[in-house]
Amino acid sequence: MAEEVKMKxxxxxxxxxxxxxxTILNAARQIGGDIVPPAMCYYSKLExxxxxxxxxxxxVTKGSEKDPRPxxxxxxxxxxxxxxxxxxxxxxxxxxxxxxKGIVEMLLINHPLDxxxxxxAGECHLQDLSYEHGVSQTRYEFERRTFDRIxxxxxxxxxxxxxxxxxxxxxxxxxxxxxxxxxVLNRGEHAEISTYIENVIDNDFSGNVIDVCPVGALTDKTxxxxxxxxxxxxxxxxxxxxxxxxxxxxxYKGEEVLRVTARKDEFGEVEEFICNTCRFDKKATxxxxxxxxxNVKRTSVISLNHYDTFNPPAVVKQNLALQEANKQQLERxxxxxx
Numbered sequence: 001m002a003e004e005v006k007m008k009x010x011x012x013x014x015x016x017x018x019x020x021x022x023t024i025l026n027a028a029r030q031i032g033g034d035i036v037p038p039a040m041c042y043y044s045k046l047e048x049x050x051x052x053x054x055x056x057x058x059x060v061t062k063g064s065e066k067d068p069r070p071x072x073x074x075x076x077x078x079x080x081x082x083x084x085x086x087x088x089x090x091x092x093x094x095x096x097x098x099x100x101k102g103i104v105e106m107l108l109i110n111h112p113l114d115x116x117x118x119x120x121a122g123e124c125h126l127q128d129l130s131y132e133h134g135v136s137q138t139r140y141e142f143e144r145r146t147f148d149r150i151x152x153x154x155x156x157x158x159x160x161x162x163x164x165x166x167x168x169x170x171x172x173x174x175x176x177x178x179x180x181x182x183x184v185l186n187r188g189e190h191a192e193i194s195t196y197i198e199n200v201i202d203n204d205f206s207g208n209v210i211d212v213c214p215v216g217a218l219t220d221k222t223x224x225x226x227x228x229x230x231x232x233x234x235x236x237x238x239x240x241x242x243x244x245x246x247x248x249x250x251x252y253k254g255e256e257v258l259r260v261t262a263r264k265d266e267f268g269e270v271e272e273f274i275c276n277t278c279r280f281d282k283k284a285t286x287x288x289x290x291x292x293x294x295n296v297k298r299t300s301v302i303s304l305n306h307y308d309t310f311n312p313p314a315v316v317k318q319n320l321a322l323q324e325a326n327k328q329q330l331e332r333x334x335x336x337x338x
Contacts, residue, residue, distance in 0.1 A: 007084040011035055011058075012092045024077035024088055025056055029267065035090050036267070038100075038129055040107070040214050041166035042078035043269055049171050050078035053164065054103050055129065059096050062087035074099055097133070104133045109140045111215070112161050120216030122229040122301045125268060126164065145189060152182060152194075153201040155221045155280050156210060160192050163217040169193065169209035176273055177203045193217070204243055207279040211262050211270050222280060223251075223259040230304040232258060234296065237288035243275035249294055250285075257283040266297075 006017040009027050012035045018027045026044070028036045037058055042050035050056075056078045060071040065085030074096060077088075090096055108130060115121045147160035165184065170193070173180040181202075182195040195201065201209070210218050232251040239246040251259045260279050262270040282288065296303040 007082055007086075009082040009085075010087045012088070012090050018082060020081075022082055024058055024060075024075075024080050024082055024086075025050075027082050028077065028088075028090065032266075037077045037090055038125070039078055039267075040125055040129070040164060041168065043168055043171070043212060044267075045269060045273075046168065046171040046175060046212075049168060051076050052166055053107065055100060055107075057096060057099050057103070059089040059093045060086060061089055101133045101135065104129050105135055105138065107164050108134065108138065110144045110161070111164065112144070114162075114216075117225075118162070118216040119219050119224055120162075120213075123268075124216060125214040147192065150194075151200070151221070152218075153206050155276075156201060156206065157219050157221050157224070158193065159217050159219065160194070161217075162215050163193055164215055165191060165193070166214060168212040168214065169218060172208050172212050172273075173201065173206070176205050176208065179203070204275045204277070205273060207276045208262065208270065208273045211264070211273075214268075220259055226258050227253050230301045232302075234294035234302065236263065236291040236294050238291065239278065239282065239288050241275065241278055244278060245272045245274070246278060247272055248274055248278055248288075250288060250290075255285070257285065259283075263294075 005020060007020055007022075008015055008017055009024070010016075011024070011028050011031060014031050014035065016027055016031050018030060025037055025039060025042060037056035039050070039056045040053035042056065054076060056076055057074040058077045058080075059074055060080070062068050063071060063086060064083035066083075068085075077090075107126060111126065115124070115127060118124070121127065145161075150158050150160075152158045167184065170180070170183050173182060181200075182193065184191055185194050186192060207220070210220050229251070232253050235250045235252060237248055237250050239248075247263055249261050249263050250257050251261065260274075260283060262272060262274045262279075265271055
């Protein structure tokens with residue numbers, strides 16, 4: 001068999017070989033770390049996603065080995081395929097950081113400041129973006145658009161005020177269910193996610209729209225206001241299920257399972273979609289085979305008090321070592337006393 005052709009791309013000075021057709025965003029994900037552009041609308045599990053939020057903009061300083069001219073404008077990394085020899089700047093480009101700052105400001109124009117009461121707080125991608133690239137105040141002087149909260153399912157509530165129109169929920173319903181009943185209605189400033197003539201989403205996989213939503217627009221009514229995620233302990237578990245893989249994350253508070261979600265990878269994307277039976281109806285420990293604690297990044301607020309091992313910073317280690325040395329010296333002094 002002929003060897004698979006690889007293309008080289010350099011992102012922020014780091015070179016990686018990828019298969020033809022790979023986008024800049026996925027090439028950066030193969031490298032990992034801080035150089036991975038943020039993505040609010042792209043979802044690798046959903047066909048056609050990407051190109052909506054523009055938070056993943058990067059600067060192509062060299063098109064390819066054959067045509068080394070730079071691209072005249074910033075490009076969406078989730079929609080731009082790499083070329084052999086391409087050179088890209090993300091966090092090393094002041095132009096990209098300034099553009100991302102403006103994009104975050106635009107996403108926050110109509111987004112309400114209700115993080116203190118939002119169930120998505122602590123695992124919200126927009127919250128992370130606004131912290132990293134946001135500004136302290138808005139320049140928007142007009143009245144924000146507002147919508148009433150509606151139930152688009154017996155266990156799903158829609159807060160359209162928070163929606164950033166990423167289309168993830170629409171693609172999810174379109175691709176994993178036989179009949180989609182919700183979508184984007186109207187255009188421009190009046191565009192909104194809704195169902196036609198107030199229908200409700202009623203299928204075995206409808207709960208997945210909650211998992212793919214990057215903000216708190218679609219929330220689980222069975223979990224609303226029960227607890228903050230940093231007060232819960234996520235545990236990996238599985239069960240035999242006829243509809244889905246049965247591989248989930250259980251969110252415990254004490255011995256109570258507050259919610260069940262699909263497992264997510266390091267980029268916050270669902271690994272395998274789960275059915276509503278696993279999500280909403282199986283909330284007893286006896287229903288599941290427990291695998292162990294979920295691996296949570298230490299930088300995440302969810303990791304609060306969830307460290308498997310104690311790994312303090314260097315300064316704390318030095319203080320602990322000094323305290324231990326003083327303790328041992330006191331013990332030796334006591335033995336020398338008559």
